[in-house]
Amino acid sequence: xxxxxxxxxxxxxxxxxxxxxxxxxxxxxxxxxxxxxxxxxxxxxxxxxxxxxxxxxxxxxxxxxxxxxxxxxxxxxxxxxxxxxxxxxxxxxxxxxxxxxxxxxxxxxxxxxxxxxxxxxxxxxxxxxxxxxxxxxxxxxxxxxxxxxxxxxxxxxxxxxxxxxxxxxxxxxxxxxxxxxxxxxxxxxxxxxxxxxxxxxxxxxxxxxxxxxxxxxxxxxxxxxxxxxxx
Amino acid sequence: xxxxxxxxxxxxxxxxxxxxxxxxxxxxxxxxxxxxxxxxxxxxxxxxxxxxxxxxxxxxxxxxxxxxxxxxxxxxxxxxxxxxxxxxxxxxxxxxxxxxxxxxxxxxxxxxxxxxxxxxxxxxxxxxxxxxxxxxxxxxxxxxxxxxxxxxxxxxxxxxxxxxxxxxxxxxxxxxxxxxxxxxxxxxxxxxxxxxxxxxxxxxxxxxxxxxxxxxxxxxxxxxxxxxxxxxxxx
Numbered sequence: 483x484x485x486x487x488x489x490x491x492x493x494x495x496x497x498x499x500x501x502x503x504x505x506x507x508x509x510x511x512x513x514x515x516x517x518x519x520x521x522x523x524x525x526x527x528x529x530x531x532x533x534x535x536x537x538x539x540x541x542x543x544x545x546x547x548x549x550x551x552x553x554x555x556x557x558x559x560x561x562x563x564x565x566x567x568x569x570x571x572x573x574x575x576x577x578x579x580x581x582x583x584x585x586x587x588x589x590x591x592x593x594x595x596x597x598x599x600x601x602x603x604x605x606x607x608x609x610x611x612x613x614x615x616x617x618x619x620x621x622x623x624x625x626x627x628x629x630x631x632x633x634x635x636x637x638x639x640x641x642x643x644x645x646x647x648x649x650x651x652x653x654x655x656x657x658x659x660x661x662x663x664x665x666x667x668x669x670x671x672x673x674x675x676x677x678x679x680x681x682x683x684x685x686x687x688x689x690x691x692x693x694x695x696x697x698x699x700x701x702x703x704x705x706x707x708x709x710x711x712x713x
Numbered sequence: 714x715x716x717x718x719x720x721x722x723x724x725x726x727x728x729x730x731x732x733x734x735x736x737x738x739x740x741x742x743x744x745x746x747x748x749x750x751x752x753x754x755x756x757x758x759x760x761x762x763x764x765x766x767x768x769x770x771x772x773x774x775x776x777x778x779x780x781x782x783x784x785x786x787x788x789x790x791x792x793x794x795x796x797x798x799x800x801x802x803x804x805x806x807x808x809x810x811x812x813x814x815x816x817x818x819x820x821x822x823x824x825x826x827x828x829x830x831x832x833x834x835x836x837x838x839x840x841x842x843x844x845x846x847x848x849x850x851x852x853x854x855x856x857x858x859x860x861x862x863x864x865x866x867x868x869x870x871x872x873x874x875x876x877x878x879x880x881x882x883x884x885x886x887x888x889x890x891x892x893x894x895x896x897x898x899x900x901x902x903x904x905x906x907x908x909x910x911x912x913x914x915x916x917x918x919x920x921x922x923x924x925x926x927x928x929x930x931x932x933x934x935x936x937x938x939x940x941x942x943x944x945x946x947x948x
Contacts, residue, residue: 534819534854546808553814560807573794574780580787585768620768 489514490542492528494521495692496700498591498649499551500539505645506558508686510565521704552583555645566639575628576642579635582624583646590617594653601660601708611663615670618654621647622671629673633680640684644677648687651678655694656701722778723748726762728755730923730931732880733785734773739876739921740789744799786817789873802873813866816858817877824851825880832885832892833935845896852897852905859904864911875912882909883922891932 491507491514493500507514519525519538531540531547541548541557548557559568570576593613600606628635628643635643651666658665668675681687725741725748727734741748753762753772765774765781775782775791782788793803803810830836831848855878859866866874881897889895899906912918 534823543808548808548811548815550815550818553811553818556814557807557811560810573791574777574782576794577782577787577791580790581782581784584784584787589768 488544490517491515492517492519492525492531492540492542493538494519495690496521496697497538498653499537501649501690502551502645503539503541503554503558504690505640505648505686506555506568508690509568509640509645510558510562512558512562521700551649552580552587552646555642559642566636568636568640568645569642570636578628579642579646582621582635582643585617585620586646586650590614590621591650593617594650594657597657597661598708602710607661611661614654614657614665618665618671618674622674625673625677629677634677640681640686644681648681648691651681652692652694652697656697659694659698722776724751724776725749726751726753726759726765726772726774726776728753728772730927731772732884735883735921735923736785736876736879737773737775737788737792739879739917740792740802742917742921743802743871743876744792744796746792746796746799786814786821786877789876793873800870802867802871802876804867804872813872813874813877816855816866816874819851820855820877820880824855827851828885828896829888832888832894832896833932834892848896849901852902856902856904859908861904865908871912871915871918875908879912879918879922881905882912882918884928887923887925887928888932891929891936 489507489512491500491503493503493516495518504516517525517527519528524536528538528540529536531542532538532549535549537549539549539551539554541554543557543561548554555568570579593610597607597610597614600610624643625635629637632638634640635647640648654665657663658667664670666674666678682691723746725734725737727738727750729735729750729752738748738750751759751761753759755772758770762772762774763770765776766772766783769783771783773783773785773788775788777791777795782791790803793801804813827844827848828851831841831845834841836844858874865871866878885897889897897905
C-alpha cells in the first residue's frame with residue numbers, strides 16, 4: 483500500500499522519535515523508503531525539508547515534508563484510513579492520549595536524556611532517577627486506567643500512546659544498564675513491564691526495536707564518554 | 714440545551730491574563746458554547762485545580778461532565794471534536810492539519826520564547842543583538858506562513874492557528890510598550906500587521922484579549938529585573 487518512492491522517512495535507527503513514525507507506518511503496512519542520516523551530520527535533504535528545527539524524523543509524502551514525530555503519527559493515521567486506527571475514536575480518550583504523549587516529550591524525555599550529563603555525580607544522578615521513576619509511575623497508573631485490562635494503551639491493538647512511548651523503551655533499558663537500576667521492571671512498574679513484553683512481540687515493532695547494547699555501543703562510538711562534572 | 718443556558722457540565726479553570734487560558738475561551742466563544750469560568754490564583758491554587766491537573770498543576774483545565782482535560786492546544790482539538798455542530802477550527806485535509814499542528818507547536822516552543830528573550834532582554838548584554846535577529850527570523854517565518862493573500866491563517870475564517878497565535882495580538886504589544894521599542898513593526902511585518910487588524914475587527918477576539926493595564930504592569934515588573942518566585946504559570 484503506497485507505491486515505493488511515494489513515502490520517504492528521513493531518520494536514524496537510534497532516534498526514539500523516528501521510531502514512532504516507523505511503528506505507525508508498519509502498523510498501517512505502508513511501504514516507505516528509510517533515508518538513514520549519518521551520525522554527526524545533517525543531510526541537505528533534511529536541512530531543506532525541516533529548516534525550522536533541522537531535526538529528524540521528517541516524513542515526505544508526495545514530495546511534501548511533515549515534521550515533528552507526533553504530528554507525523556497523526557498525519558499517518560488521518561491519511562491512511564485503512565488498517566487499525568491509531569488515535570482513539572472517542573474525543574475524550576483521544577485528548578487523554580495526546581495529553582500523555584505531550585507529557586512524554588515535555589517532561590519525561592528531558593529527564594531521561596539529561597541524566598547522561600550528570601553521570602558520576604551521585605546526588606544529581608539520584609535526583610534525575612527519582613524524576614524518571616516518578617514519571618514511569620504515572621505512566622504505569624495511566625496504563626491501568628486507559629487499557630482497562632487489555633494489552634495496550636490502545637486496547638487490543640497498538641494506539642497513539644503506545645507508539646509515543648515505544649521509542650523510549652530501548653533508551654530506558656540503556657539507562658538501566660548504565661546506572662545499574664531497575665526502571666521498567668515487574669518490581670517497579672508491573673503493568674508497564676508486561677506492556678513492554680507485548681510491545682516487543684508486536685509485528686510492527688519486533689523487527690525494528692533496537693537492543694540496549696546496540697544503543698550503548700552507538701553512544702560509545704558517536705558521542706564518546708559523558709562530560710566531566712563542572713567544577 | 715437552550716442557547717443561553719450554561720452547560721452545567723462545562724467549566725474552565727483559568728488564569729485570565731494568560732494566553733493559554735484565552736486560547737481555550739476564544740475557541741469556546743467562537744463556537745457559541747457557554748461555560749463557567751473559574752479564576753485561579755496561581756499563588757494559591759484551588760484544590761480542584763490540583764485534583765484535575767495533578768501532573769502539571771497548571772491552568773487552563775477544561776472540565777466537561779466531570780472529565781478534566783489540561784493543555785490548551787489539546788483542549789482546543791477536543792472542543793472541535795466534541796461540538797461538531799459549530800464550524801470547525803481545524804482544517805479538513807490531513808496535510809493542512811499537520812501544518813497547523815506543526816506551526817502551533819512552533820509558536821509555543823520557538824517563536825514566543827525568542828520574542829520574550831529579545832524584547833525583555835532576558836539574556837547577556839553582548840548576546841542581545843543576536844537574540845533580536847533570531848526573534849526577527851522566527852517572526853518572518855510565521856509571517857511567511859500567513860503570506861500575502863490569506864485573511865487569516867485559517868483562510869477566510871478564524872481557525873486553530875489564528876487562535877494559537879493570539880499571543881502576538883494581545884501580549885506582544887503590551888510587552889513592546891513596556892519595553893519602549895517595537896520588534897514587530899508594521900513596516901517590517903506587513904502581513905502580520907494586516908492579520909492583527911483583521912482579527913481585532915472581530916468582537917469575539919476583542920472580548921478575549923486581556924486588559925492592557927494589568928498586562929502592562931506585569932511587563933514593567935518583569936523588565937525591572939525582579940526574578941519572579943511567584944510567576945504566573947503560563948500554560
